[in-house]
Amino acid sequence: MASGAVLHPVWPQSQTGVIRRVGLLRVCAVVLALMVMAPLLVIALNWGEIQTDVWRHLAQTQLLRLFRNTAVLVLGVGAGVTVLGVSLAWLTATCRFPGRKFFDVALMLPLAIPAYVMAFVMVGLLDWAGPVQGQLREWFGRGASFSFRGTGAVIMVLTLVLYPYVYMLARSAFLAQGREPLEAARVLGHSPWRGFWLVTLPMARPAIVAGLALALMETLADFGTVSVFNYDTFTTAIYKAWYGFFNVQAAAQLASLLLLIVLAGLYLERKGRGDARYFQTRRRAASRRTALHGGKALLASLWCGLIFAVAFVVPLGQLVIWVIQGAWKDLDARYLALVWHTLSLGAAAAVLTVAAAFLLAYFKRRYQDRLSDLLVRTATLGYALPGSVLAVGIMISFNHLDDWAAALQTQLGLTVQPIFVGGVAALLLAYLTRFLAAAFGPVETSLERIKPSIPEAAAILGARQWETVRRIYLPMLGPGLLTALLLVFVDVMKEMPATLLMRPFGWDTLAVRIYEMTNEGMWQRAALPGLTLVLVGLLPVAILVRRSDH
Amino acid sequence: MAGNFSRWMWRGALGVVMAFGGAVQAASEIVVYSARNEQLIKPIFDLYTKQTGTKITYVTDAEGPLIARLEAEGARTPADLMITVDAGNLWLAAEKGLFRPIKSNVLESTVPAQYQDPQNRWFGLSVRARTIVYSKERVKPEQLSTYEDLADKKWDGRLCLRTSKKVYNQSLVATMIERHGEAKTEQIVKGWVDNLATDVFANDTALIEAIVAGQCDVGIVNTYYFGRLEYEKGKLPAKLFWPNQATTGVHVNVSGAGVTAHAKHPKEAQAFLEWLSRGEAQRAFAGINMEYPVNVKTEWDPIVQAWGKFKADDLNVEAAGRRQIEAVKLMDRAGYL
Numbered sequence: 001m002a003s004g005a006v007l008h009p010v011w012p013q014s015q016t017g018v019i020r021r022v023g024l025l026r027v028c029a030v031v032l033a034l035m036v037m038a039p040l041l042v043i044a045l046n047w048g049e050i051q052t053d054v055w056r057h058l059a060q061t062q063l064l065r066l067f068r069n070t071a072v073l074v075l076g077v078g079a080g081v082t083v084l085g086v087s088l089a090w091l092t093a094t095c096r097f098p099g100r101k102f103f104d105v106a107l108m109l110p111l112a113i114p115a116y117v118m119a120f121v122m123v124g125l126l127d128w129a130g131p132v133q134g135q136l137r138e139w140f141g142r143g144a145s146f147s148f149r150g151t152g153a154v155i156m157v158l159t160l161v162l163y164p165y166v167y168m169l170a171r172s173a174f175l176a177q178g179r180e181p182l183e184a185a186r187v188l189g190h191s192p193w194r195g196f197w198l199v200t201l202p203m204a205r206p207a208i209v210a211g212l213a214l215a216l217m218e219t220l221a222d223f224g225t226v227s228v229f230n231y232d233t234f235t236t237a238i239y240k241a242w243y244g245f246f247n248v249q250a251a252a253q254l255a256s257l258l259l260l261i262v263l264a265g266l267y268l269e270r271k272g273r274g275d276a277r278y279f280q281t282r283r284r285a286a287s288r289r290t291a292l293h294g295g296k297a298l299l300a301s302l303w304c305g306l307i308f309a310v311a312f313v314v315p316l317g318q319l320v321i322w323v324i325q326g327a328w329k330d331l332d333a334r335y336l337a338l339v340w341h342t343l344s345l346g347a348a349a350a351v352l353t354v355a356a357a358f359l360l361a362y363f364k365r366r367y368q369d370r371l372s373d374l375l376v377r378t379a380t381l382g383y384a385l386p387g388s389v390l391a392v393g394i395m396i397s398f399n400h401l402d403d404w405a406a407a408l409q410t411q412l413g414l415t416v417q418p419i420f421v422g423g424v425a426a427l428l429l430a431y432l433t434r435f436l437a438a439a440f441g442p443v444e445t446s447l448e449r450i451k452p453s454i455p456e457a458a459a460i461l462g463a464r465q466w467e468t469v470r471r472i473y474l475p476m477l478g479p480g481l482l483t484a485l486l487l488v489f490v491d492v493m494k495e496m497p498a499t500l501l502m503r504p505f506g507w508d509t510l511a512v513r514i515y516e517m518t519n520e521g522m523w524q525r526a527a528l529p530g531l532t533l534v535l536v537g538l539l540p541v542a543i544l545v546r547r548s549d550h
Numbered sequence: 551m552a553g554n555f556s557r558w559m560w561r562g563a564l565g566v567v568m569a570f571g572g573a574v575q576a577a578s579e580i581v582v583y584s585a586r587n588e589q590l591i592k593p594i595f596d597l598y599t600k601q602t603g604t605k606i607t608y609v610t611d612a613e614g615p616l617i618a619r620l621e622a623e624g625a626r627t628p629a630d631l632m633i634t635v636d637a638g639n640l641w642l643a644a645e646k647g648l649f650r651p652i653k654s655n656v657l658e659s660t661v662p663a664q665y666q667d668p669q670n671r672w673f674g675l676s677v678r679a680r681t682i683v684y685s686k687e688r689v690k691p692e693q694l695s696t697y698e699d700l701a702d703k704k705w706d707g708r709l710c711l712r713t714s715k716k717v718y719n720q721s722l723v724a725t726m727i728e729r730h731g732e733a734k735t736e737q738i739v740k741g742w743v744d745n746l747a748t749d750v751f752a753n754d755t756a757l758i759e760a761i762v763a764g765q766c767d768v769g770i771v772n773t774y775y776f777g778r779l780e781y782e783k784g785k786l787p788a789k790l791f792w793p794n795q796a797t798t799g800v801h802v803n804v805s806g807a808g809v810t811a812h813a814k815h816p817k818e819a820q821a822f823l824e825w826l827s828r829g830e831a832q833r834a835f836a837g838i839n840m841e842y843p844v845n846v847k848t849e850w851d852p853i854v855q856a857w858g859k860f861k862a863d864d865l866n867v868e869a870a871g872r873r874q875i876e877a878v879k880l881m882d883r884a885g886y887l
Contacts, residue, residue, distance in 0.1 A: 057879055057882065061879075061882040061883060062882060123752075123756070127756070128748065128760060128763060128765045129756070129759040129760045129762065129763035129765060134763065142764075145765075147748050147749055149749050150749075227713075227715070227752055228752050229752070230713045230715075230749060230750055230751070230752050230887060232887065236715070239715070240715065240878070242614055243614050243715075243717070244715070244720065244874070244875070244878040245875050245878060246642050246874070246875065248618065326782070388612070388614070388615050391615060392615060392618045392619075392622075395615075395618070395619055395622060396618075396622050399622045399623060402623075402626060406626060416626060417626070417628075418623065418626050418627075418628065421619075421622075421623060422628065497615070500610070500611040500612070500615065501611055501615045501616075501619060503609065505581075505607045505608070505609055506607070508588075512610075516587045516588050516589060516610065517587075517589075519587060519612070520587055520590075521753035521754060521755040521756070521775060522755075522778070523755070524782070
């Protein structure tokens with residue numbers, strides 16, 4: 001009965017028996033990884049002259065506070081997204097309760113809300129001068145008021161926009177697992193609750209950690225949200241060095257320190273996981289969901305409903321109200337172009353990035369050596385860098401390419417023009433660099449669940465490498481690939497700093513419009529592009545969730 | 551023969567790449583990098599194109615990344631003109647050698663000396679006043695006098711400030727250092743911090759709303775934020791006050807522009823800059839955002855006129871850039887977040 005999927009740790013096996021073609025795959029993967037790493041290197045190579053003046057000043061005035069703030073934020077958001085993401089994913093993937101089908105899709109929708117939009121909506125709504133506290137003061141007097149710009153508020157806002165990363169990855173892991181492992185645990189005499197802790201959760205651990213890593217890297221990189229709350233993190237110091245002290249080198253030094261911290265974190269997680277691996281042998285076992293009854297069903301519905309309301313209905317409602325109150329006046333024919341640019345850039349970047357992520361993940365699995373591991377790890381670090389720092393790194397490395405192009409142009413007697421900086425291709429490459437990690441997480445975790453004996457069997461039966469990829473990997477990876485596509489698509493649509501810096505003339509997107517408004521403190525006028533962005537993001541989210549179910 | 555052929559192949563390939571890649575420009579065109587927002591500049595660009603036929607291509611971004619881009623592109627940059635806000639940014643771009651000096655009789659006559667670079671590399675186009683805003687319900691204007699006075703104990707728990715990370719506040723403190731020296735300025739800034747009613751705000755609009763809601767009584771903001779909020783919400787129970795009228799004058803800053811060092815169309819860019827500094831363009835450039843025209847002959851927007859005349863600080867605004875680093879460090883030491 002529980003014969004479909006078996007849980008058994010397996011130690012890395014030798015790759016004998018699998019096709020031994022080194023050539024193209026390795027070259028492609030290495031070139032790709034180096035290309036993505038170039039901007040990181042540009043940033044990391046700024047240690048020639050240590051900017052002691054800036055460092056000393058920061059150390060004397062704030063570095064300790066910034067580290068403490070950052071640690072608190074990372075711990076808070078980490079705990080928040082894990083609890084929310086795992087509990088919601090477990091409910092919608094393995095249980096049956098009223099509204100489950102709706103929440104299954106709906107709980108992913110907050111992903112479409114950019115963190116900075118959520119931040120200014122929440123602050124506008126809930127801070128001292130906002131309508132909620134205004135009403136409270138009317139009822140209970142001045143004593144009822146408080147500042148909604150403290151640590152708790154930042155953690156809440158970031159948790160609400162970032163939990164979908166964990167939710168999506170955990171959900172597809174729970175779905176891929178099916179019921180059999182849990183049933184096997186039951187047969188061995190464990191309660192459902194113990195079974196969850198002993199079997200379901202450990203099997204989903206790689207996926208949960210991948211989602212958590214994305215959420216935390218984004219937290220570390222975040223500047224937009226924390227600056228709405230004026231909550232100083234390590235990233236604040238990077239911008240202080242850059243904008244306040246005009247010292248790009250010091251900013252780059254601080255940024256590379258941030259990368260080092262992330263690298264250490266990822267390394268520790270891998271150590272903690274050890275060599276244990278968890279495989280599924282079938283694509284997905286038929287899964288029946290546990291029916292919840294009475295109070296339990298009600299609680300499940302309430303919990304899902306509460307999160308959905310706070311993370312989606314409230315911000316969306318506020319945006320709608322602002323649009324009705326006047327932001328609609330900005331609506332003109334150019335909006336169509338904005339939507340078109342946003343969608344086409346998102347789609348193109350998603351396909352490109354997921355293809356690259358698959359290539360790298362497949363490469364890593366095939367070779368399983370230290371070099372490929374290190375290469376891939378470093379290539380996906382870009383996600384943890386503050387957007388505009390990475391954007392400048394990308395721009396500078398493309399500019400080196402333009403240097404070579406210029407030399408070539410001169411040689412050929414052509415007018416020298418920038419080819420890379422300011423082109424669509426460059427922008428897409430920038431997205432690739434930034435979001436490779438977002439695609440890599442889901443692709444790798446679903447790849448890890450495929451037992452090596454399956455492709456080995458295919459090889460024994462005489463399948464060529466491409467055939468194995470097409471007939472075994474791609475079908476088995478289905479949900480993981482869709483998740484990756486969706487994540488990158490939505491992330492690209494929300495992306496601001498790289499789009500601003502690298503977009504070709506006239507290629508404005510919805511995120512660019514939001515920037516133009518919020519930059520000057522016109523929050524309410526930002527509601528129109530904000531709302532459009534959310535609405536445009538909804539459709540792909542809904543479609544992909546439905547598709548990933550089958 | 552073979553060499554010729556491969557050369558042609560290269561040209562073809564490069565042509566294809568260029569079609570997908572960077573912008574290919576026509577001759578009667580100016581390329582602008584702007585840190586001033588699109589909605590504030592596009593109408594004026596459109597007007598220029600209508601009047602002169604010169605096409606303006608532009609890209610907007612925050613000033614930091616734009617300056618980094620100009621620097622990285624070097625001689626290859628497509629940009630002819632860079633528009634940015636705050637003298638600190640203009641000063642920095644000039645320091646990095648990104649602008650070229652301009653000899654223009656027009657600009658000398660339209661832009662007062664204190665609002666342009668002493669070496670003529672950039673010119674202010676609109677003036678922004680950073681002044682005191684107060685609650686009409688809880689403060690009498692007679693109680694107010696200077697920025698420095700906001701450090702006085704009588705404002706304990708009543709002052710609201712925007713974050714020190716905003717360059718507007720850095721410029722304000724920079725000019726105070728220029729006037730008073732570091733020690734005295736630091737004392738004043740510490741006094742401000744002690745008087746704060748709540749955490750510093752992320753933007754001026756939120757600050758004014760806090761005064762309206764009663765969270766605090768006085769604050770320091772740029773006038774156009776106040777104008778914008780009143781325009782949106784109707785009359786507010788708050789008002790602008792012109793400080794330091796008996797002493798240094800109201801703190802002012804500029805948004806301005808410079809022709810890039812490697813401009814491909816420097817003449818056209820200069821002509822555009824001159825056009826911006828007078829007449830209808832100058833009125834629109836400032837008026838669209840309720841700022842003050844830099845040209846003394848240009849009439850103020852009616853809303854701006856209603857706030858009344860004031861004496862502005864006559865320090866050259868480049869001091870804001872020169873002393874910015876000192877100012878940031880000072881505010882850090884004073885605990886102004």
